[in-house]
Amino acid sequence: MKIDPNCRYRSSHEYARKDGSEVVVGISDHAQEALGDIVFVELAEVGKVLAQGEAIGVVESVKAASDIYAPLSGKITAVNAGLQGNPALLNKDCYGAGWLLRIAPSAAAEWEGLMDAAAYEKECGKE
Amino acid sequence: MNLKEEPLLFELSSPGRVCASLPDCDVPATPVPPELARGDLSLPELHELGLVRHFTRLSQKNFSIDTQFYPLGSCTMKYNPKVNEAAASLPGWRNAHPLSGAEFNQGALELICSLQAWLCEIGGFAAGSLQPAAGAQGELAGVLIIRAYHASRGDSMRRTILVPDSAHGTNPASCTMAGFQAKTIPSDAEGGIDMAALKAALDGSAGGEVAGMMITNPNTLGLFERNIEAITMAVHEAGGLVYGDGANMNALAGVLKPADVGIDIMHYNLHKTFSTPHGGGGPGAGFVGVRPDLAEFLPGPIAIKAEGRGASREIYALGMPATSIGRMKAFYGNFGILVRAYVYLRMLGAPGLRRVAEAAVLNANYLKALVEGSYKIKYPRRCMHEFVAQGDLAEGVHTLDIAKRLIDYGFHPPTIYFPLIVPEALMIEPTETEAKETLDEFAAALLKIAEEARIQPGLLTSAPTSTPVGRLDEVSAARNPTLCYRG
Amino acid sequence: MPFIAATDADRSAMLGRIGVGSLGELFSDIPASARFPVLDLPGPLSELEAMREIEALAAKNLSASSSAWFLGAGAYYHFIPAVVPALASRAEFLTAYTPYQPEVSQGTLQAIFEYQSMAASLLGVDVVNASHYDGATALAEGLLMAYNAGARASPNAATGSGAAAAVPRDRAILCADIHPEYKDVIRSYLSAYPVRLEESELPPEKAAALADASTFCVVASYPGFTGAIGDIGAAARAAHASGAFLLVQADPIMCGLLKSPGELGADIVVAEGQALGNPMSFGGPFLGMMGAKASLVRKMPGRLVGQATDAAGRRGFVLTLTAREQHIRREKAVSNICSNQGLAMLQACVYLAAMGKTGLRAVAELCWNKAHYAASLIAKLPGFAIGTGSFFKEFTVKTPVPAEELASRLSRRGVVPGLPLSRYYPEREYELLTCVTEMCTKAQIELLARSLGEASA
Numbered sequence A: 001m002k003i004d005p006n007c008r009y010r011s012s013h014e015y016a017r018k019d020g021s022e023v024v025v026g027i028s029d030h031a032q033e034a035l036g037d038i039v040f041v042e043l044a045e046v047g048k049v050l051a052q053g054e055a056i057g058v059v060e061s062v063k064a065a066s067d068i069y070a071p072l073s074g075k076i077t078a079v080n081a082g083l084q085g086n087p088a089l090l091n092k093d094c095y096g097a098g099w100l101l102r103i104a105p106s107a108a109a110e111w112e113g114l115m116d117a118a119a120y121e122k123e124c125g126k127e
Numbered sequence B: 001m002n003l004k005e006e007p008l009l010f011e012l013s014s015p016g017r018v019c020a021s022l023p024d025c026d027v028p029a030t031p032v033p034p035e036l037a038r039g040d041l042s043l044p045e046l047h048e049l050g051l052v053r054h055f056t057r058l059s060q061k062n063f064s065i066d067t068q069f070y071p072l073g074s075c076t077m078k079y080n081p082k083v084n085e086a087a088a089s090l091p092g093w094r095n096a097h098p099l100s101g102a103e104f105n106q107g108a109l110e111l112i113c114s115l116q117a118w119l120c121e122i123g124g125f126a127a128g129s130l131q132p133a134a135g136a137q138g139e140l141a142g143v144l145i146i147r148a149y150h151a152s153r154g155d156s157m158r159r160t161i162l163v164p165d166s167a168h169g170t171n172p173a174s175c176t177m178a179g180f181q182a183k184t185i186p187s188d189a190e191g192g193i194d195m196a197a198l199k200a201a202l203d204g205s206a207g208g209e210v211a212g213m214m215i216t217n218p219n220t221l222g223l224f225e226r227n228i229e230a231i232t233m234a235v236h237e238a239g240g241l242v243y244g245d246g247a248n249m250n251a252l253a254g255v256l257k258p259a260d261v262g263i264d265i266m267h268y269n270l271h272k273t274f275s276t277p278h279g280g281g282g283p284g285a286g287f288v289g290v291r292p293d294l295a296e297f298l299p300g301p302i303a304i305k306a307e308g309r310g311a312s313r314e315i316y317a318l319g320m321p322a323t324s325i326g327r328m329k330a331f332y333g334n335f336g337i338l339v340r341a342y343v344y345l346r347m348l349g350a351p352g353l354r355r356v357a358e359a360a361v362l363n364a365n366y367l368k369a370l371v372e373g374s375y376k377i378k379y380p381r382r383c384m385h386e387f388v389a390q391g392d393l394a395e396g397v398h399t400l401d402i403a404k405r406l407i408d409y410g411f412h413p414p415t416i417y418f419p420l421i422v423p424e425a426l427m428i429e430p431t432e433t434e435a436k437e438t439l440d441e442f443a444a445a446l447l448k449i450a451e452e453a454r455i456q457p458g459l460l461t462s463a464p465t466s467t468p469v470g471r472l473d474e475v476s477a478a479r480n481p482t483l484c485y486r487g
Numbered sequence C: 001m002p003f004i005a006a007t008d009a010d011r012s013a014m015l016g017r018i019g020v021g022s023l024g025e026l027f028s029d030i031p032a033s034a035r036f037p038v039l040d041l042p043g044p045l046s047e048l049e050a051m052r053e054i055e056a057l058a059a060k061n062l063s064a065s066s067s068a069w070f071l072g073a074g075a076y077y078h079f080i081p082a083v084v085p086a087l088a089s090r091a092e093f094l095t096a097y098t099p100y101q102p103e104v105s106q107g108t109l110q111a112i113f114e115y116q117s118m119a120a121s122l123l124g125v126d127v128v129n130a131s132h133y134d135g136a137t138a139l140a141e142g143l144l145m146a147y148n149a150g151a152r153a154s155p156n157a158a159t160g161s162g163a164a165a166a167v168p169r170d171r172a173i174l175c176a177d178i179h180p181e182y183k184d185v186i187r188s189y190l191s192a193y194p195v196r197l198e199e200s201e202l203p204p205e206k207a208a209a210l211a212d213a214s215t216f217c218v219v220a221s222y223p224g225f226t227g228a229i230g231d232i233g234a235a236a237r238a239a240h241a242s243g244a245f246l247l248v249q250a251d252p253i254m255c256g257l258l259k260s261p262g263e264l265g266a267d268i269v270v271a272e273g274q275a276l277g278n279p280m281s282f283g284g285p286f287l288g289m290m291g292a293k294a295s296l297v298r299k300m301p302g303r304l305v306g307q308a309t310d311a312a313g314r315r316g317f318v319l320t321l322t323a324r325e326q327h328i329r330r331e332k333a334v335s336n337i338c339s340n341q342g343l344a345m346l347q348a349c350v351y352l353a354a355m356g357k358t359g360l361r362a363v364a365e366l367c368w369n370k371a372h373y374a375a376s377l378i379a380k381l382p383g384f385a386i387g388t389g390s391f392f393k394e395f396t397v398k399t400p401v402p403a404e405e406l407a408s409r410l411s412r413r414g415v416v417p418g419l420p421l422s423r424y425y426p427e428r429e430y431e432l433l434t435c436v437t438e439m440c441t442k443a444q445i446e447l448l449a450r451s452l453g454e455a456s457a
Helices: A029-035 A088-092 A117-126 B048-059 B082-088 B106-123 B135-152 B170-177 B195-202 B204-208 B228-237 B292-297 B335-371 B399-408 B436-455 B474-479 C008-018 C023-027 C047-059 C083-088 C106-123 C135-149 C180-190 C204-210 C232-241 C294-299 C326-332 C342-379 C403-412 C442-455
Strands: A014-019 A022-027 A038-043 A055-061 A065-069 A074-079 A101-105 B127-129 B160-164 B181-185 B210-216 B241-246 B265-269 B286-290 B302-305 B316-319 B387-390 B425-428 C171-174 C196-199 C215-222 C245-250 C268-272 C288-292 C305-309 C315-319 C394-398 C431-435
Touching: A029 A055, A038 A088, A038 B474, A065 C326, B048 C083, B048 C106, B048 C342, B082 B335, B082 C047, B106 B127, B106 B265, B106 B286, B106 B302, B106 B316, B106 B335, B106 C047, B127 B292, B127 B302, B135 B170, B135 B210, B135 B241, B135 B265, B135 B286, B135 B292, B160 B170, B160 B195, B170 B181, B170 B210, B170 C326, B181 B195, B195 B204, B195 B228, B204 B210, B210 B228, B228 B241, B286 B292, B335 B387, B335 B425, B335 B436, B335 C008, B335 C023, B335 C047, B399 B425, B399 B436, B436 C008, B474 C305, C008 C023, C083 C342, C106 C288, C106 C305, C106 C315, C106 C342, C135 C171, C135 C180, C135 C215, C135 C245, C135 C268, C135 C288, C135 C294, C171 C204, C180 C196, C204 C215, C204 C232, C215 C232, C232 C245, C288 C294, C342 C394, C342 C431, C342 C442, C403 C431, C403 C442
Parallel strands: B160 B181, B160 B210, B210 B241, B241 B265, C171 C196, C171 C215, C215 C245, C245 C268
Antiparallel strands: A014 A022, A022 A101, A038 A055, A055 A065, A074 A101, B127 B286, B265 B286, B302 B316, B387 B425, C268 C288, C305 C315, C394 C431
C-alpha cells in the first residue's frame, strides 16, 4: 500500500497535496485497491464552492460505489477530465495522473487538522 | 447445456423474412399524416422456425430450477409447480380486463379477496393488500405506511428508520425513497441484533426521532432473532412501528405468526415462499399485511367482500382504504402471479405450510451439518431455512472462485457476498422441494472443491470451464458499456 | 405432501446426522407460546380439486375473446402469436433466477440485451433498461430519474462550465391527459420528495411552454389517456429552452407507425409494454419500459445488460452498471427496485422479434385504420360525436345518454364499447373512451355502431 509523504489524509481515504496556491485532491492507494477496478468517476463541477466534508463525487467499481468528500473547504478550480475516458488511471497512479480535482482552499487552518502520512498509515493499519 | 455461441436476432435477420401472420385490413384505409408518420423501424426479420430455434437454443444456456439445484440464499428457489402455470393461463384470467367492471370480474375479485385473507391469517395481520408488484414495492409501501401513520398523529419529528447491518439493500433504499434516513444497527457476536446498540438508538431524544425499525426474521444469516419480542417492545415503547421483511417466510409460515411477536407491518414475496416462478428476474408480487389500526393506510385498490348482499350477484368489489398511501402501480397487482400463489395455497392448506417450513429448516440444517467440517460458519448456532458459510478456504481462493467451480459440478452457486457482515459469504438455502440425495451430492461437491482449493486452486480460479462463456470482463463492460445492438 | 421430497426414512437419517431427536427441536428458538399456531385456512386440495375450483372461478370472469371488445384505457386486447407463450414458457426461462451468475444465465441475459436493443429502436432512444413493474411505475421512476439528474445534466447546460444553478429545480409539469392511475402512482412515489407536481390542463406543446428555471421535467403522454396525439416535438423544444427534461409515456404499438418520442426529442421515454405479447390478465403482470438518451444512463434505475467478452474472446452478456442499484448503493441507490418483469419482458422480446420490422407496422396500421373507421361510423349516429381530433387507436365518444348506462347494457349483450370516463372523472358522464385494435373485425365494428345507436334510441 503506497502512501505519498507529501499528502495529508482524511479518515475517509481522500488525500490533499499542496501545489502552489492550490490543493490537489484524490483518493489514496488503500482506497483504490479496496474498490477494485474503477469503471466510472463522477465529480462535482468546476466553480463549485465546497465546505470541508461535503460530497464532491462518486467513484464506482463493478462491486462498489464510494462517495468522495472534500478534505478541505474551497472552490473547485479544475477537474481531471482524463478520468472520464480512462478511469483506470485512478487505479494505476492515484497520486499522480489519477488525481480527481484541484481546489483553491479557503480555510488554511484546516490543513493541520488532516492526518499526515504517518498518522494515516497507522490508521490504515488498524483496519 | 448449449455451449455454442448464439447470434443476436439482428444478426440472424434477413430482409423480407416474415414470421407474423395477420389478416388483411377489412376496413377502408385512412391516410397517416406525413408529419406524424415514422420513417424507418429497425426490428429484425426472421421466419418462425428461425425464431423458435433462436430462443430455444438461448433457453438451453440457462441453469434453472427445473434443471439444476439452485440454492440461492434469500431467494427461496423452490420448485414452481406446473399446476400454477395451468391455472394462470385459463382464458378467464388471460383475457380479463381490469376495467370491465366488478360485475364482470367476480372470479378475479373473489380470488384476490380470498388470497388477501389467507395471507393475513398466515401472518396474524388484520388486513392486507396485494397491490404491490414485488417485494421491494411491498417494502416501499410499508415504509410509506409508517410515514402516513406518524403524519396522521401529527408526529413530524420521526425522521429515522433503524435497519440492521445485515439487511437486504432494498431496506435502506426504500427508506430513502420514503424520505427517511436509514440508521444502521450492528449485529452482535451471535448474529442477532445488538441489543445495547438498539437501546442506545431508542433512548431519549434519539428515540423520539425513530419512526420505526425494519427487521428480517429469520435474519439474512438464516438465524432466528431470539430477542424479537424484546426488540419489538423496545421500538413500540419509543413510539415507533416495526416493519417485517418477509423474504424469509419459508421458515415461518405455519410456525410463527409475525404479528404475535410484535410485527406491525410486513411484506411477503409471493415469488419466494409461495412458489410463483422467478422468470429470469420477475415478475414477482408483494403482499403487505398490517395490524388493525394501520389498515386505513394500505395501498389500494384492494378487494373487499360486501356484507349482506342477499340475492345480488355482485359480492366482491374493489375499494380504496380510507387514508390509503395510494397506488403502487396501475390496477390491482400482478394478478397472473396471484393466481399461481392461490393454487399453491389451496393445495397446501395449513398442514402443508407447516410441512414446508419443517422440511425447509430440516434440509438447511442437514446440509449445514454436512459442510461445517470444511467451511467456516461464522455463527454456528442452529439455523432455520438457510445458513451462511465462508469461502475463504485457502490463500488466493475466494468465495467467487468456489461459486464458479460449483458450476462445473452442475450446481447453480449459492448467494455470494451477502450479507455484508460476513466476509466471503456463501448463503445457502436448499428449500424443502429438494431430495436428500441432491443435498448429499451438493455437499460432496463443496467438500471436493474445498480439497481442490488446497491442492489445485487453479481449478477454482479458472472456473467455470463447462459453460458457453467463461468469466466475463465486467470491468471493460462497465467502462465502455454496450447496452444495445449497434449493427 | 405435495412437492416435498423427504420420506420418513429421509427425515430420520437427516435428523440423525444433525444430532437432534425430533423436528420440533429445530424450532426451539421460536417463543413457545406462539409456536405452531393453528391457521384458519381452507383444507388442502389435490391438484384435480384445485384446478376444478380455479376453473370455476375463472369462468365467472368476462373474457375479451367472448365479446366484441372495445375497451382499452391502459390494458389492451392485442393479438399474441402462439410462438410467444410457447417460447417464453420454456422452463429454462421460466424457472431461472435473476442472471447474477452470467456464465449460467446467457439465455436470459442475451434475451434481455435483444429486448433492450429492439425497445431502444422502437422508442427512439439510446438505451433501454431491463424493465420496471409497469408503465405507471416506469413513469414515476422516470420522473425520479429526471429529478436526480437535476440541473447539472439538463439538456441545455454546458458541461463543466460555470456554477451550479442558483434556483433549485423542484417543479414538474404533468400535461393534461395522463392516465389518472399513472398520476396516482407518481404521487405515491414522489410523496416523500421535495418536489412540486403541477397538473396542467394544457396539451403537451402548450404545457411545456410554462417550464421555467425551477422546472426539472415536463411529463406528457403520447397519445394522451383520451387518445389525443400531442405535438411532442414542440413540447421537447419548449422544455429544453428552459433547461427542463421532457419525459414521454408512449404507446409502444403506435411507435411502430408514428414517429417515436425519442426521435421527436424526448429525453426519457417510458411505455406500458403489455400490448407487446402480454395478456391483459386483469391488470398484471404488465411491463414497464424505460429508455433514455445516452447521457442519462448512469442515472437510470433498474437492471441493465451489457455486452462483454471472456478470456477466450467469446462474446457474452452481463448485468452492468450495477453500482447504481440497491444491492450496492443501498440507501443512496437511485431506486429500491430489485426485480424486473423478467417473464413479461421476455414475452415482449419474442413478440417484437416475431412481429419484426413489417409485422409491428402492420399491427399498428390495422389499429389505425379500424379505429378511424369505427370513429367515422359512430360520428354518423344521431346524438353522438367524436371528442378526440388526432388519435391512434383510442378516442372519446360523446354520448347522448350516460356512458355508464350504455356500457352496462351493451356489455350484457356481448359488446363492450369502451370505458365510461365517469369512472375516473365523475363530471364526464356523457363520454366513452373507445379502443379499436387489430382484434376487432369489420363486422364487430359495425355491430358496435349499431348497438350504440339502438341503445340510445
